[in-house]
Amino acid sequence: MWWLARSLWPLQLKAGYWDVLPALRDASRCAEEAGADGRTAGALHSQLAHRLGEMGRWEQAHRAARAAVTYERAAVHLRGEASAVELLGLLSLYRWSFEEAYERFTEAESLYRGVGVDEEGAADLPRALALVTRHQGRALRCLDRLDDSRRCLESAVDFFAGRTGAVPEPYNHARALTDLAETLHDAGDDTAALARITEAERLSPASATPHRAHLAGLRRRCEAP
Structure with missing residues (x-):
């Protein structure tokens, strides 16, 4: 069970x-x-x-x-x-x-x-740190610390895109891009936000229904007058 x-x-x-x-x-x-x-x-x-x-x-x-x-x-x-x-x-x-x-x-x-280098879970530590960095970026955005939020989220995007040597993870890459788009929208940079939304949509499978619905709503907000 x-x-x-x-x-x-x-x-x-x-x-x-x-x-x-x-x-x-x-x-x-x-x-x-x-x-x-x-x-x-x-x-x-x-x-x-x-x-x-x-x-x-x-x-x-x-x-x-x-x-x-x-x-x-x-x-x-x-x-x-x-x-x-x-x-x-x-x-x-x-x-x-x-x-x-x-x-x-x-x-x-x-x-x-x-977590020590010889302890269980050590191999997954870079990924775990990237995830918690992403969440820190989300919290910082809500605290209106947009520059700090952007730095955290860009770091997470780079990791999950495989730019730091890690294996690319399309799902988490898309989620981090979505969070970054939220921060960019709050900062008034809708052009950059829409580019991140497009990337996230490309990475998101049709089965990711809740995430794709969120992206659609975010796109509408960025495109609104």
Whole structure:
């Protein structure tokens, strides 16, 4: 059951398929009752928190995310703890608590940087740092720190485009381009924003329905008189 629930993550994140809450609740409860290892319990509670956040059930989502942090910390799994703290930042971002979100993202970055070169998760560290840098850029935009936001998001775009030697990731490249377009639009540079939107649209598959709908709305805002 635990692994089945974990396998739902791509459906949640990339395909926008959200009707998975009963499975995640059952799996998280079973992880607690059956004494699953801290990493498994932490991962399931993070997944549950993400789903609850998408539904706007903020208090429940925060409880699940805090439980994830507790499980990962008890398991001395620094990589997992950092990811759970990052999720707390995302939940704060979605609730418009932008300063708190930025603080959590900064805390997550510090935890990621504490992962030793020989520890599990070290190989994925550059990617994790690129993701949290992207989220920092999102929070900074909402704090009206547009220059700082642009620097963070351009760094994330470069990483996911493969310009720093990493393997290109079209999905995350498109998401980072979308965030950068948002910042450029807020800064009044709609020409540059529209160019980033076009790039993001080219990278986004037809199955990425929520993202493509967001891009369409952003394009309309940039093209409005």
